[in-house]
Amino acid sequence: MVFNTGSALLDAVVLSVVSREPHGTYGYKITQDVRTVLDVSESTLYPVLRRLQKDECLDVYDVETAGRNRRYYRITPQGRVQLELYKKSWRSYAQSISALLLGEEKS
Amino acid sequence: MKKEEFLRELSELLSDLPDVEREEALEFYADYIDDVGDDEEAMRQIGSPALVAQRVKAGLIGNPEESIEYTEQGYKDQFDEQEKAQLTPKARRTASASGERESATSEEKPAKKSRGWLLVLGIIVVLFVGSRIANGVIRYLRYKNAYQNQNNYETYDAWTGWTYEAGAVNTLRIEVNAGNVEIVMDPHDTTYQIRIEETSAVTSQSFDGDTLEIECDASGLALFGDHTVRIAVPNTYLNRVEVEVNAGNVTFDHLMTNKFIAEVNAGNLMVDGLALQGNASIETNAGNAQIRLLGSETSYNYHVDVSLGNVIINGNSFAQLNKSTLIKNEVAYRTIDLTSNMGNIDVTTED
Known part of the structure; x- marks a missing residue:
């Protein structure tokens, strides 16, 4: 049995992962962190990061590390709002599904 | 490679x-x-x-x-x-073969159905009419339910009222003299419009230059019925949002603005999720204000002025008579002015 999820969940997970790093984080690290919960391949994440950047939920800046520039991603205030709303939607979604599927109490 | x-x-x-x-x-x-x-x-x-x-x-x-x-x-x-x-041709062949089988069986069905076409037609008509009725009932229930739930953004399309393009509005000014006003933000909105649902509690709304002014007063309305005014704000930063609460309850379910100015003369103001790019000023002369700011506590400076009443920031109380306090944070570029002449201001921040 499989459950389909839309790209919104991936957006939410990526935003959440980036938001945990106050000084931002980079592509490889984001991929590793997301992969702890979702088995997505790297090539799925780049378009997500690019889109979130275009939607002004993330901004990017370069940091010099080991003689090269590494691109960092950081959450914007708008990204925080978006994440807030994702959390809220997720909470109500998860509750209704659990209530129906597992017979858990709706809080 | x-x-x-x-x-x-x-x-x-x-x-x-x-x-x-x-x-x-x-x-x-x-x-x-x-x-x-x-x-x-x-x-x-x-x-x-x-x-x-x-x-x-x-x-x-x-x-x-x-x-x-x-x-x-x-x-x-x-x-x-x-x-x-x-990459594995065998797998693809199997997939297409099963696809063909499916399409073959689905083609057989209409042939059998054609014999009893009158019956089928009858069933279709019944199903069609039934589904329309069911659809109507579902839509009505959803509509009714949504109106009792301020967090349901799907109802925007059902609203009749006024719409303004967010880009044209520089300042949004809301004055509430009585009644309930709910301001909501749809995270997935792509219209970037400010929408005001038309009810008799909206006593005036005007767009002058780049300022949109809305006045609400439900005091003269009958006790029965719901006279809540609903306003939808876009999920993009407005330049300036001003709220004056003279009585009644005003709630924001998320707001994005460069500047936020609120004056509560009586009644209650609640902002759940305020995303600020600039400064904010919140003043209570009586009545209460409850603000949840997005961002960490140290990302803002605070200027607290308390005459009577109380100002609380993340649980820390500033309830001292006639005292003005300035809290500066090194990295903060935004300042929140909190003035309590009477009444309470409760500010929380969230990372």
């Missing part, structure tokens, strides 16, 4: 994209390969240049919806499955 080779192939495959998109992607993958440290291992993780190019392009057109599945083994990537299927 070496890093340089991968990047060269990817660059070629993305040659039809705008320069900025191609360069962004190349930079990202160059970074990624460097961070993995080992070219071969990086290639294994990333996949072929062709796959990467396909996804970069797909991502630019739109989101491949439902590309991830949750299985007993955890989340799976459908794209990967598709790629694997393409």
